[in-house]
Amino acid sequence: MFSLRRPLVRYLLLAVAVFGLFGLLHVNYDSATDYISSSGHIKTFQRKVSYRPGDPKPVKACFVILARNQDWRSLRESIKHMEDRFNHRFNYPYVFLNDQPFSDEFKNMTQSMTLADVHYGQIAPEHWSYPEFIDQDKARESREKMHKDGVMYGGNESYRHMCRFESGLFFKHELLQQFDFYWRLEPGVQYLCDINYDPFLYMKQRNIKYGWTIGIYELMNTVPTLWNSVKRFMATHPQLIPEHNSLWWVSRDNGTTYNGCHFWSNFEIADLTFYRSEQYTKFFNFLDREGGFFYERWGDAPVHSIAAALFLQKEEVHWFDDIGYYHPGWQHCPSGDAWKQNRCTCDPNDTDKTITAAGWGKCSREWALLPDTPPEYRKARLG
16 A cells, blocks of 8 residues: 555655756756757857756867966865856866876865866877977077066966967867867966856857957067067968958057957867867967067967957957956956846956956957958857
8 A cells, every 4th residue: 555654655755856856957968959049049048057067068168277286276266266156057077287297186186176077188298398490599598588678477488388388289189189169277266256157058059269358468578579470471371361350459550560459368268170270270380480489478368369360250259248257467347237147246446456447458348349240241140
């Protein structure tokens, strides 16, 4: 006879209840397409529930973190911010890269911060060393001079290897081959607002190739000849430069000079097919041969940004204006309704921190002035 007093019956009912609750909370891959209407228009993507750790996601995407073993403390802070504000709901995996083997301490202290999958990889020696065409004596003399002249990181050799790796080699690592999108995460950063939707899926659905949150001026004493090299590239490969690009944002005189604007690449979300494209590959290889990563101090931020300006339309590049983000030095802080709705903790009017409220934020503010691509030529979808 059926009776709730029987232990077996109670256990069965409890199992059914738990299974049903799990079904309500779980969102599978197929449900991601529910946000595209029958008319083909993309609806605003809002997801209030989580993907289970280890489950297939609607986008093959990950966080990529370049770190040293001693960075684990500041990385725990970064991961906690990312998990609290976003990834505890979405469980995208983390990929950690280092030019040295990761210590057990680093692995334990970072893996314990998330339920998502975590991968650890060592960078190939050829991706963190001097190419055969670089004159190392000349490179050393350049570092010494830049250090003497007070250029930021001017005397730092490892920093140059990092910039070269982030500019054109990180996406070649074997651990990245399974992914189509990446989100860069660095030690000591903070996320200042809730992110209640999936930026990866937002970009994929709209064919957006590059996402950013802080636009800032470059330190021009780190890149004195970069634009000359870019102009030589454009003259050598005119067939790679599309007519409707975003060049105006980095050069207001049709390519004669560089105004210094760049996306601060310590935050970037990118479609890796952009970096793996013929255009970007030839661009990086050309710049690499020019030697500026070692003879000067070319950073990955201006390289990525100039490439996006050369090869992408305005609509293929997205300003994540709703994401509150702090990297030591500057922050981006949303304003208006987004500030309250996303439980932001930053001050949008803080001129000491908030880039768009300060003079150095002109690059961010002027992105909106970039002319739209004519609709008939537009590659990305809006809305």
